[in-house]
Amino acid sequence: MIIFQYTYINWENYLEFGIRQFFKEKTVVYKQDTIGDGFYYVHKGLIKVSTSTTKEKDRMLNIVVPGQLLGVQTMDQQVHFTTAVTAKDSILYYFPYKKFKELIRLQPKFLKLFTKTVIQKIHGLAGLINLNSHSAESQIALILLNICYDFKDYEVHLTQKDLVMCTGLTRITIYKILKQWQEENLIEIQSRKLLIKDPDLLKNYVINS
Known part of the structure; x- marks a missing residue:
């Protein structure tokens, strides 16, 4: 499994070009199979991205946190596949x-930087497809690593409750996994965030799944 390192854009410098929108908890931002005409920057909150087929229930693909982009796959004004x-x-x-x-x-210089970001984002999403088919350890490791490398920062601002709400895994399952990783010195559990202490070792839970 390849984890991509993303190009970082300080979006705070460009928010004046966007339209500020507020969404309450459990609100659909966009729906699969609808036409897209733009993308979103997450300023605050937490977004669960999933996909569905006619034969299977919804499959979670990713968790999008503040500072990340959402819906960039439809900049060509095609349908959303999530x-x-x-x-x-x-x-x-x-x-x-x-x-x-x-x-x-x-x-004008922004286009090149944005294009590179979108390409890397799509590659990263491809790596998360069928996330539910992975073990619980692999699911959490993939989510943490993609956020970690996206910001080039080992601090991941997700709580155990956030992981429960988005993954569908039980609180006990997530608690046990994070406690084990903390004992193995892979992560450190802090107030409202997780510190990734050794991303390379954490990748073993993805590669070996």
Whole structure:
């Protein structure tokens, strides 16, 4: 399993080009098979991304946290192949295609950086497809590593409750896994966040799943 290191963009510098939107907990941001016309930047909150087929129940693909992008796969104005639902009250900035073109016109160098980010984001999402088919340890490791490498920061601002709400795993299961990893010195459990102490060793739970 390949974990990609993402190009970082300080989106705080570009929020004026977006449309600020508030979503209550358990609200659909966009739905699978609907036409997309832009993307979202998550300013606050937590978003669960899933997909579904006619034969199977919804499959979780990813958790999107503040500072990350959402829905970039439909910048070509095609249909969404995922559904995004807020796991808690969230503030998003929506960048419709017209606003994005205005941003590129005013800051041409931004396009190259954004394009690289989108390509890496899609690769990362591809690695998370069928997340539910992995073991519980692998699911949590994939989520933590993708967030960790996205920000090039070992602090992951997720709580055990966040992981329970998004993965569907039980609180006991997540508690046992995180406690084991803490004993193995892979992570450190802090107030409202997890510190990844050894990402390379944590990747073993993905590779060996």
